Amino acid sequence: MKWCRFEHKKEIYFGIFEDPFITKVIGTPFGNYELSDERYKLEDVKLDIPVVPSTFYAVGVxxxxxxxxxxxxxxxxxxxxxxxxxxxxxxxxxIPHNETIIIPKDASENIQYEGELVVVIGKIAKNLDKNNVWDHIFGYTIGNDVSERNWQSNDRTLWRAKNTDSFKPMGPYIETDIDLNSLRTIIRINNEIKDDFKTNDMIFGISDYLCKMTKYLTLYPGDVIWMGTDEVPQNIKDGDIVEIEITGIGTLINPVIKE
Amino acid sequence: MKWCRFEHKKEIYFGIFEDPFITKVIGTPFGNYELSDERYKLEDVKLDIPVVPSTFYAVGVxxxxxxxxxxxxxxxxxxxxxxxxxxxxxxxxxIPHNETIIIPKDASENIQYEGELVVVIGKIAKNLDKNNVWDHIFGYTIGNDVSERNWQSNDRTLWRAKNTDSFKPMGPYIETDIDLNSLRTIIRINNEIKDDFKTNDMIFGISDYLCKMTKYLTLYPGDVIWMGTDEVPQNIKDGDIVEIEITGIGTLINPVIKE
Known part of the structure; x- marks a missing residue:
């Protein structure tokens, strides 16, 4: 099942996407909800980020x-x-699918995409073990961890290198049913494939992370964990279109402009 | 004016505290609100954290x-x-004022308080300058940036060293009217003063931080920025009571237990 959030007549709703329609949902997938009898064509609504995280985790390397x-x-x-x-x-x-990544005017040319699998938590989680960890995951979406490498190397923290406004595209959907080991992450700039890697070929897997994290902290419904990227990301520049596809989830597309 | 959040009959409300009463508020101080005609004695309610941050910043050193x-x-x-x-x-x-800091059983003895001034943002803020920065601050509260120093030194990030459940006491109130330069931070363990320093004697001041940050990112109402601590924090242990007082704001008190 594909969940999304969308704007319609200036209100934000959760929706269930079955191509080409989004069915409007009353409530949230993390609590009680029911399907409405309203549905819209994808092209008639503006997608928002599929979840607003209460805490936004990213595992890096x-x-x-x-x-x-x-x-x-x-x-x-x-x-x-x-x-x-x-x-x-x-x-x-x-920022959601289709919205523009804006490179600040004082950024270097050394600015890159990172295509990442995003885990979305579905239930309150503490002291998870490898048997129950999967029951606490709601689904999976896609993230682009845009990074200015000069700031990343020279600042004391990752604040502007990774968290400048518009540097975190996420979406378009949360897919609840996937076979993790079959997934591939494919990254295109201007329709040209730059990377293609096995999504689940991680140093520490999703279960390793969630079990270790919840030994010390509580995860909440809607928290997201971005799982890192493989290969060597390339520079992006004014006018580019960046696509992060994860097979079985969808394709996150964002244009790039230089301020 | 002192703002708080409190639980009464299993609901959470904002309130305005005028000793000894909390007046219940309908709405939030970051949007529209009105005073109700209900007021409660401080001892009859449970204080919650005074704001749930949309983003939780901390400036460190x-x-x-x-x-x-x-x-x-x-x-x-x-x-x-x-x-x-x-x-x-x-x-x-x-965690709020009065709630317990819980030291995990595998933590070292090298675990310390850090008494910090917390800035609470009141308005959407981008590209602030030193003339308008103060108009975007709603008020100030107190934070205790509890830190396990072995994890801080040895882990690749600060995740469990600083963000283990219960390691971030914040409160009790948000004070909207203060004279920054007159403030002192006084830290007591079991009623004994451990540190006493001038709160605003910072390397980079509040204005420096907010102006630089908002060159790249947007701050939102309810975002908090913890401004760091002075002196050399001492270890805390099972049975201790930690008090962080910032004159003119209040005193944040939390007991400590070892799991």
Whole structure:
């Protein structure tokens, strides 16, 4: 099932998408809801981000190829994380499918996409184990962890490198039914494939992360965990169209402009 | 004016506190609201955190004494930040005044308070300058940035060192009218003063941070920015009572237990 959030006549609703229609939902998928008898064609509504996270987690470095190849480019030794230590991103930076990534005028040319699988939490979760972890996941969406690499290297934190307004496209849908091991992440700039990797080929998997995290913290319905990217992301620039496809979920498309 | 949030008969309300009464408010201080004719004695309600942040910022290292003395203890060179680079904390860790800080059973003894001034944003803010920055602040509250120093040193991120459930006491009130330069932060453990410093004696001030941040990101009503701590925080342990007083705002009190 594909869940979305959309704007119609200046109100935001959850909806269930069955191509080509979105059925409007009263309530939220994280609590009680019922289907309305209203449905709209996808092209007649504006999609919003599919969930507003209460906490926005991102795991960073989580694919072996990414570690090795990025280290080679930077002329440093690649360090594989020893444990699943999660990081954070910020809601101000989130934009939906089709909205524009705006590169600030003082950013360098060294600004890149990162195509990521996003886990959406469905139930309050503490002290998960590998048997019950999957019951607490609502579904999966797609994120583009846009990163300004000079700021990432030189600032004391990732605040503007990763969380400048518009740097976190997320969407278009949350898919509740997927076979994780069959997924591929395919990234295109201006219709040209730049990367194509096995989505679930992670250093620490979803279960590793959620079990470790919930030993110390409570996850809440609507929290999102961005699972990192593989390969070596390429620069994006004014006029580009970036597409992150994860097979079985959908394709997140965003144009890029330089301020 | 002192704003709070409180639980009464299993519902959460904003309130205005005028000792000894809390007047219940219909609506929120960040939008439209009106005073109800209901008021309660402080001791008859349970205070909640005074605001649920949409994004939870924390500036980290922001006082000269703290940098120098912490570096000396760690046997490293103290590095004064060159620019106001903000970090993040997470909502799961927030607890109100009087609620218990719970130290996980596998935490070290090296776990410490940090008494911090908290800025609460009142209006949508982008591209602030030093003339209009103060108009966008709703008020100020108090935070205790509890930190497990071994995890802080050894993990790849601050996730459990700083964001374990219960590690972020915040409250009790948001004070809208203060004279920043007159404030002192006084920290007591079991009624004994451990630190007493000038609250506004920061490396980068509130205006520096908000102007730099909003060059790249939008701040929203209810966002909080924790401004860092001075001096050398001491260890806290099972059975302790930690009090963070900021003169003119109030006193945030939390007991500590080891799990």
């Amino acid at each position: 989580n694919y072996i190829n990414h570690v090795k190849k990025m280290a080679k480019i930077r002329g440093i030794e690649g360090i594989t994380p020893k444990s699943p230590d999660v990081g954070y991103r910020a809601n101000n930076a989130l | 922001n006082y000269i004494n703290h940098v120098k003395k912490m570096a000396k203890i760690r046997g490293i060179e103290g590095i004064t930040p060159k620019s106001p680079d903000v970090g993040y904390r997470a909502n799961n860790a927030l």
